[in-house]
Amino acid sequence: MKRHLPFVVVAGWGALNGVLLAVLAVYGESSMVFWLWGGAVVLLALVALAVLAACRSGPDQHVRYRVPDRGAGAVVPAAFGLLLVALAFVYGLWLLALAGPLLLVAVALAVRGTTAREE
Amino acid sequence: MTVTPPTAKAVTGGRPVPPSGWLGWVTSTDHKRIGVLTVGTSLVLLLAMGILALTMRAQLAQPEQQLVDTHTFNQLFTIHGSGMIYMVVTPFAIGMGVYLVPLQIGAPGIAMPRLTLLGYWLYALGAAVMLAGFATPLGAHADGWFSYPPMADSIHSPGAGSDLWIAGVFLATTGTIVMGWTVLWTVLRKRTHGMTMLRLPLFSWSMIATCLMVIGAFPALLAALGLLAVGRADPSIFDHNVWNIGYQHLFWFYGHPVVYVMFFPYLAAVAEVLAVFSGRRFFGYQGTVLSLLVFAALSMSVWGHHMFATGQAANDYYSLTSIALLVPAGVEYFSMLGTIAGGRLRFAPPMLFALAFIPQFLIGGLTGIMVGTPVIDYHVTDSYFVVAHLHYVLFAGSAFGLFAAVYFWFPKVTGVMLGHRLGRLHFWLLVIGANLTFLPMFALGYLGMPRRVSTYAAFEGFGWLNLLSSIGAAFLAAGVILFAVNVLWTLRKRTLGRAEKAPDDPWGGHTLEWATSSPPPRLNFTPEHPVPPVTSFAPLLDLRQRQEVTAVDRSPS
Secondary structure, three states: OOOOHHHHHHHHHHHHHHHHHHHHHHHOOOHHHHHHHHHHHHHHHHHHHHHHHHHHHOOOOEOOOOOOOEOOOOHHHHHHHHHHHHHHHHHOHHHHHHHHHHHHHHHHHHHHOOOOEOO | OOOOOOOHHHHOOOOOOOOOHHHHHHOOOOHHHHHHHHHHHHHHHHHHHHHHHHHHHHHHOOOOOOOOOHHHHHHHHHHHHHHHHHHHHHHHHHHHHHHHHHHHOOOOOOOOHHHHHHHHHHHHHHHHHHHHHHHOOOOOOOOOOOOOOOOOOOOOOOOHHHHHHHHHHHHHHHHHHHHHHHHHHHHHHOOEOOOOHHHOOHHHHHHHHHHHHHHHHHHHHHHHHHHHHHHHHOHHHHHOHHHHHHHHHHHHHHHOHHHHHOOHHHHHHHHHHHHHHHOOOOOOHHHHHHHHHHHHHHHOOOHHHHHHHHOOOOHHHHHHHHHHOHHHHHHHHHHHHHHHOOOOOOOOHHHHHHHHHHHHHHHHHHHHHHHOOHHHHHHHOOEHHHHHHHHHHHHHHHHHHHHHHHHHHHHHHHOEOOOHHHHHHHHHHHHHHHHHHHHHHHHHHHHOOEOOOOOOOHHHOOHHHHHHHHHHHHHHHHHHHHHHHHHHHHHHHHHHOOOOEOOOOOOOOOOHHHHOOOOOOOOOOOOOOOOOOOOOOOHHHHHHHHHHHHHHHHOOO
């Protein structure tokens, strides 16, 4: 039980949302509200399942950690690539022609493990 | 003989040279750097949003003023509100989690650090995109922070500024969700040996509740923004009522939980400060943890109270759940009061801000219960009463928690102490300013002044209350400028080596971050600064108490 407490917290919180949603059904609301909140409850259930899977596959508390020690050179081009994707919806889809290569560069940098180990 | 200095590569054993300077900062996977970037960016934006607020208060200080025109005024309140909520108070709260949670749970880093860094960049770029709206021919977005259609569609709000607002808020919110996810995973799955869930510090528990809300509710904002973007491309969508009301449901499903995202981390920071500066363990720990989780779940159920006046929401239900919030809030308040009752209080700047948080947030909370009641809400909806309420919650409440947190953890983050004298002056200016600015707004709203008006007629009788409010805003500005001077001066003195060095634990802290050096090393804890035994949610207090008992036992009687 203790080992699975993180799962219980997330699942319990999602379930409490489900209970409150059920009470709302008594009062009545538009169907969109039930899809909206129900979707959030499903999302929380998926998070709870991910936590459960992690709890079952590893210790609850850690003595040793695997710490990524490389800098994240791919992150900045990825972020600017996503910025261009967002701006494409404002200024036109031609910006995707710039975003695509930038995102490819980010993927290449991520795959190659570009930047140095942080001391 | 000439000697060639060893190359950097030789020093690092042939490995590539780690990036230093600004490049090292913006590409680092160190959670502390990402946290400082997030918090620092939001503080800079706080200053910018404050300038917009001051311009509005200058405009409203006297009746029938024309300092700025109505369209500019609309841009000012829209970007001020959007900026403060999407780009300042929420990211600051998550940024504190990024910095503090790994330290508090004894971990050497955050889970998924590259993703966390991506989250920061999306947030920062989103803020820049939203502000870029001011540079467009028709100006920035001007429909308020919730931007209801059809007013926000492309017919009623033409121009690229509104599209940039959608893109910017979308990016920033995506970044916040990403950071929230990694903080949640860290606290659930990266705890050190001995750090059970029921030994987590209150701040870390608050981040669990906060991040659950971020994951559960924030995607609804992305959906709302998507709907608005589609509606701007095809405004006929908003000819149908279902999409107008649908947008409001989507927006407020995010828009109410975000208030608690902007509350819990600051409440928990205040709780930690109260315990440390009262010299006592936090009172009612388990009850407070449970109330945080219940509070967070209830906060997902109250969004419809923002839609009472539409007549298209289940008012009974949303009113009931809004009033039910009093129960967990009461538990937390009595726990805070129980902590300071009978304690040996020390009135350093963090404690001053924490103490002021208690009554000021109470005003915000209780007026929230008022507007959560349909009969009162019908009277004051869209009036300055609502503006007063939300500013008591977010400024007189959360911002005081924010400053308590800054004064409390600044020595840990930077290794130097912030000036206490300027800190006290900052506190008093802010207390006077916050109450002088926002208290008259309750009266203004009750008397009928609508929110978001760029001017008002002299005969309406709102003049002297608005003048008082604007004078209060000047106090706020003076306080925030003093704070900025204090921070910049201290950092400058640190660069010159003249600042007052902070010890590892300058306040007598209770949680693990105070066991390591100030500032902490790359992997947080070292053999010289190991993680102490985790025996409760206040392990350093336990350690000190054990040492005192041992010292008494050893002393000759």
